[in-house]
Amino acid sequence: MPVVCVWIPAFRLAVAGLTLRVDLDAPVILADRVERGRVVDCTLTASALGVRPGMTLVQAQAVATEARTVFADPAAGARVWSHVLDALDGASPLVEDAGLGRAFLEMQGVAGDPRGWLAAARGVLAQAGGEVAALPVRVGFGRNRFVAYAATWRGDGSACESDPAAFLAPLPLELLAPEDGVRERLRLLGVTTLGELAALPHGPFVRRFGAEAARWHDLARGCDDRPLQPRTRALRVGRTLYGEGEASSEEQVLFALRTLVGWVVDDLCAAGRRAGRLVLQLECEDGSTRELATRVAQPTAVPATLFELLRARLEGVTLEAPVVGLRLAAEELAGGGVTLSLFAASDPDPDALGVVLARLDAVLGEGKAQRARVVDGSRIERRFALEPFAVEALATKGPPAELPAPNASATLQLRIVEPRTVAVRVLDGAPRFVGTPPQQVVELAGPWRVEEGWWAPSTGEGAPLVRDEYDVCLDDGALLRIAREGPATISGAAAWSVRGVYD
Numbered sequence: 364m365p366v367v368c369v370w371i372p373a374f375r376l377a378v379a380g381l382t383l384r385v386d387l388d389a390p391v392i393l394a395d396r397v398e399r400g401r402v403v404d405c406t407l408t409a410s411a412l413g414v415r416p417g418m419t420l421v422q423a424q425a426v427a428t429e430a431r432t433v434f435a436d437p438a439a440g441a442r443v444w445s446h447v448l449d450a451l452d453g454a455s456p457l458v459e460d461a462g463l464g465r466a467f468l469e470m471q472g473v474a475g476d477p478r479g480w481l482a483a484a485r486g487v488l489a490q491a492g493g494e495v496a497a498l499p500v501r502v503g504f505g506r507n508r509f510v511a512y513a514a515t516w517r518g519d520g521s522a523c524e525s526d527p528a529a530f531l532a533p534l535p536l537e538l539l540a541p542e543d544g545v546r547e548r549l550r551l552l553g554v555t556t557l558g559e560l561a562a563l564p565h566g567p568f569v570r571r572f573g574a575e576a577a578r579w580h581d582l583a584r585g586c587d588d589r590p591l592q593p594r595t596r597a598l599r600v601g602r603t604l605y606g607e608g609e610a611s612s613e614e615q616v617l618f619a620l621r622t623l624v625g626w627v628v629d630d631l632c633a634a635g636r637r638a639g640r641l642v643l644q645l646e647c648e649d650g651s652t653r654e655l656a657t658r659v660a661q662p663t664a665v666p667a668t669l670f671e672l673l674r675a676r677l678e679g680v681t682l683e684a685p686v687v688g689l690r691l692a693a694e695e696l697a698g699g700g701v702t703l704s705l706f707a708a709s710d711p712d713p714d715a716l717g718v719v720l721a722r723l724d725a726v727l728g729e730g731k732a733q734r735a736r737v738v739d740g741s742r743i744e745r746r747f748a749l750e751p752f753a754v755e756a757l758a759t760k761g762p763p764a765e766l767p768a769p770n771a772s773a774t775l776q777l778r779i780v781e782p783r784t785v786a787v788r789v790l791d792g793a794p795r796f797v798g799t800p801p802q803q804v805v806e807l808a809g810p811w812r813v814e815e816g817w818w819a820p821s822t823g824e825g826a827p828l829v830r831d832e833y834d835v836c837l838d839d840g841a842l843l844r845i846a847r848e849g850p851a852t853i854s855g856a857a858a859w860s861v862r863g864v865y866d
């Protein structure tokens with residue numbers, strides 16, 4: 364299988380050089396975020412000063428004080444990479460997205476030879492112009508994906524047309540991406556290149572290093588039978604309905620909408636797809652338009668379900684003029700059927716859930732109905748993340764391995780609230796009276812120290828935070844999470860705030 368690999372070394376740094384006008388010949392540190400950031404990549408001059416990917420931002424700035432620090436822009440990276448993949452469609456009908464900065468093109472059936480295929484891949488990127496043409500692209504050819512990727516390491520425009528084992532032999536083990544501990548163990552055995560690894564006896568090597576070592580041994584000898592996976596595409600199915608008259612009542616709009624939904628469902632069924640999002644555009648007699656987006660809890664192609672979702676989304680919508688045209692598009696298309704569970708009696712009804720979400724979107728706005736997920740964090744306000752509500756997370760994956768033991772007592776839930784100042788009287792270094800009028804603290808737990816940004820004065824970025832948190836039970840029965848920020852004061856007043864309430 365002839366394969367061309369397109370590789371853009373240090374892709375995120377290259378994008379930063381284009382979008383932020385960064386001089387990549389100067390010492391530059393690319394970090395993921397400001398607070399507690401880590402180095403994502405760096406220029407060669409910064410690397411010479413001791414900067415390494417994975418370092419904390421504080422460590423990197425300490426070893427390379429004159430280096431410029433910039434922050435990665437995931438949105439810009441995704442946008443530029445999407446343009447690269449779109450351009451590569453002009454060189455091959457099958458393009459695999461292997462992650463930011465790397466793509467594989469299958470050239471089976473494409474006229475030409477390896478040199479011509481490499482020139483074609485480079486040519487379509489140059490023709491794309493703009494940011495795509497300015498990227499430092501390297502291309503390589505091989506008879507499988509691993510050999511093609513290795514060719515880009517050998518040099519831009521390298522091609523392996525025969526004897527892949529000899530072609531790979533001088534290359535380092537980094538191409539296999541082993542863990543640091545495995546690489547160090549191999550180095551102690553005198554194995555530093557793919558050729559030295561391929562020379563090891565297969566059986567003893569696999570028994571010593573595990574099942575993953577069998578794949579490494581095959582790749583080092585140039586054997587890679589993994590097929591290329593075509594990248595997913597943003598398909599969209601749309602229909603338009605215009606009449607000779609106008610729809611001035613809700614019933615007329617719904618009647619036309621039911622017909623339009625039927626047409627879209629016919630197109631979905633013909634393509635073997637299910638809709639995950641609906642976009643309805645209403646065109647009015649006065650020339651104005653109104654666009655309404657509706658999420659589908661579980662992608663479907665059932666016309667009744669899609670119609671009910673749209674009808675729920677239209678609730679409360681007021682238009683200034685009669686409707687003369689409808690446009691309906693199905694987006695976020697999913698293939699295949701819906702996975703069903705044998706133990707789904709207690710699972711939520713996705714259709715009913717979708718209608719509820721559509722009504723919430725109609726009242727609150729699109730995407731405002733979200734679910735919270737617990738994550739790790741030093742501050743209580745960072746210990747959750749909001750994500751779009753989806754029915755898949757609620758579906759039963761199979762029978763429980765073991766029924767949980769009955770619990771006679773309920774677990775208290777901490778509800779995070781907007782911080783509000785509270786009066787606290789401190790005795791012997793601990794809060795003893797809280798609120799106005801003061802309530803006595805009956806039970807006390809804490810303090811839990813949160814200290815962040817201690818490095819801020821030296822870097823000039825962010826702000827330091829020192830906070831002590833307590834759980835207090837008051838004599839009126841309230842159970843609160845209170846916190847004191849900054850250094851302790853004599854009275855403790857005006858430095859305290861309520862951060863959460865236990866329900």
